[in-house]
Amino acid sequence: MKTDLQLPSMYDSLKENIGNEANYVPLTPMSFLSRTADVYPDHPSLIYGDQQYTWSQTEYRCQQMAHALKKLGLQAHETVSVLAFNTPETFEAHYYVAMAGGVLNTINTRLDEATISYILDFAETKVLIVDRELLAAAVPGIRALKEQGKSISIILIDDPLALTQPELPNDIEIHLYDELLSNTQITKQDYLKTQVDNELQPLAINFTSGTSGHPKGVVYHHRGSYLMALGTIAGWAVPKHPVYLYTVPLFHCNGWGHAWTMTAMAGTIICTRSIVPKQIFALMKQHRVTHFGGAPIVLNMLANSEDCPDKIADDRTIYCMTAGAPPPAAVLGKMENMGFEVMHVYGLTETYGHILQGTPQPDWVEADAATIAELKARQGVRFPMSESVQVVNPKTGVPVNSDGEEMGEIITRGNTVMTGYLKNPEESEEAFRDGWFWSGDLAVVNPDGYIQVKDRAKDIIISGGENISSVEIENALYKHEAVGDAAVVAMADEKWGETPCAFIELKKGFKANEAEIIEHCKEHIASFKKPSKVVFGDIPKTATGKIQKYELRHKAKKLTD
Structure with a gap:
């Protein structure tokens, strides 16, 4: 690491040591997997139906698939797209793609054929890993790339828990995920390094929801994802060995970065293909889940389900992180009554997910349940890894008054802000102004300093x-x-x-x-x-x-x- 750091003469003798190989290693979330596999090799890592893996097995599978990708010809910084559900293969992709030197692009599973085709082409996808149930939606895009003379390798996840087993097209060469693993036998000496030369190199491309026009490709780097994971551990007080139910789609901000967070804390991840309240409650009980996340709509589904229990567990609290539109206070209250401790957070695809949290204050316990729910419905204060978040007048850039009335735009800066929009310098320039990222979200600042989103500017x-x-x-x-x-x-x-x-x-x-x-x-x-x-x-x-x-x-x- 070269540095132009200017220091007083008393530090002259140390200049050659600043950023040397012994005291500076570029940050990457890949390091969480190797560390956890070394320290807790036999601790359960992933559970999906009858499948169960330990952390040493997960590391081995990731190394196998990384080698398989390289054998398929994947080069440094080339895109590997994943169109799949929250199954072990999608979780593993958050490690083996980077191990192979590629850039991960997880695709929204509900997108239409035209949008998927656009993403595959725009992201210059070299490898597509796709669940069999979703292959049909990707076939037009695959064929279009081949017609243009562009090469793309297809790896199929053939999940026995899938609801349907569609026929495979005859005109597309397909590699089976499980066969690639079984045909790639390696030893510990063959393990690829889990380090990067530059922590600011691209790790992932996450496309925005695309509610109007084409979705934009938001580029994440290794440093941001590493720090997002650590910030979540501190801000959510994640303990060692959590049991995490992965209901947040892994295609959304890389599942809020929780794939890396839970690996760092040697957790056990419970995978699920879909969100069905009855099944979610059953998984929580069966595996003694301690943590999960979901958009307010998911909480709403659970709170209003016919299968909703009076109490989710008598012996423990289940910690829930929710983000998206401000959750209704009534839903928060009902979840709390069931035994969930809900923390509302705020963020965007462009900020790797959450940058604000509605963290409770000690004096809130004196308030009644309805008031607490209202307080928790606010987006709150910045996460530990968020350097600065302000609400300012969008015309003058002056911070609004902390009166809960004056509205302004949320702006932020820090290590968990995107590199920019892929191949879209105009939009990147518009988003980054005066040393800040401008969110487009309108909010007020309450007298206690808690930020409360009021709307998107366009809403x-x-x-x-x-x-x-x-x-x-x-x-x-x-x-x-x-x-x-x-x-x-x-x-x-x-x-x-x-x-x-x-x-x-x-x-x-x-x-x-x-x-x-x-x-x-x-x-x-x-x-x-x-x-x-x-x-x-x-x-x-x-x-x-x-x-x-x-x-x-x-x-x-x-x-x-």
Whole structure:
């Protein structure tokens, strides 16, 4: 490591030692696996159905697959895309791709064929690892690449727990994941190094949700992912040997970086292909789960499930991390009553996931349950690895007042901010201004210093000159006992310019009408903020549980056309 560090003359004799091989090693989360396999070789690492591995076995499988990728011709910094569920193979990809010198690109499993084709081409994918159930969605993109004369190797995960076993295409050469492993026998001396020459080299490409236009490729480096893992350990107080249920999609911010976090703490990871409340509760009980994560929609599913127990466990607390749209206080309260300790966090794909946490303060215990839930619903204060997070006036860059009223944009800087958008310098330049990353999220700062997101800039409703937060209305809607899911968008109005339009999914077995919902809102928020229209029915969501507001905006537009 070369440095131009300027020091007083008394340090002259040390200049040659600054950043030498003995005292400086580039950071990479790959080191967590080798350390844990050395220290806890026989501790359970991954459990999936009847499959169970130890940490030494997981390290060996990762080394096998890294060698297999190199035999397939993977070169340094080339992309390995993964289109698969939360199974051991996807977890292992978070290590063997980097071991082989490649860059990991996990793809959203619910994307359409056209978007998957775009990502495979744009990311210049050299190897695609794909679950058999998802192969059909990738075939058009694979064929398109081959028609362009571009080479791509296909590795198939043939999971016995898959619900279907589709026929394989005859025109595409396919390697079986398990066969590659069995055909790659290595010794300890053959292990590839788990170090990198430069910690800022690319580790992963994560594509944004792509709610409008093409998704953007967010590039992560080794240093950021390493520090995100350690920051999560400190901020979430993760103990040694946690039992972690992986319900966060591993394609979303690399599963919030928890693949690396849980490896560092020698945890046991419980894998699951899908989120079915009955199965989730069963896995929690069977494996004595201690930690899990999920978007608010997942918490909502669990809290409102017919299989929801009164108490999840009598002998332990289960720690839950949730992130996404601000979770309804009512859902947080119900989860807490079941025995979950919920920590709300905030972040973006561009920040490797969470940078703020609603960490509780000691004096909160004196508040009633409803107040605590409201406090925890806020995004909170910065994580240990977040250098700085501010809420500023987007025009002047001046921090807003800590009054819980003045709204501004969240900006951040630190080691867990993306390198930039892949092959998109214009968007990267727009995101990085004045030494900060600008999130596009609007928030206030409360008197206690806790940040509270109010909306995406594009989701603010401006009615009669008043700024109305869609999140505030949504929180009011969730307080109605019949509301399962809710989303609010702007609807054109001749008099006011815009007014709120609410979309609601009712809980199973419950009924409500528009007048009742609007009257309910008037009891919890200012009358001018109440929805002018309520639409009942299914609400479209992404694979990570985010409500697709752009689709709802189209529906709201049709209501006024």
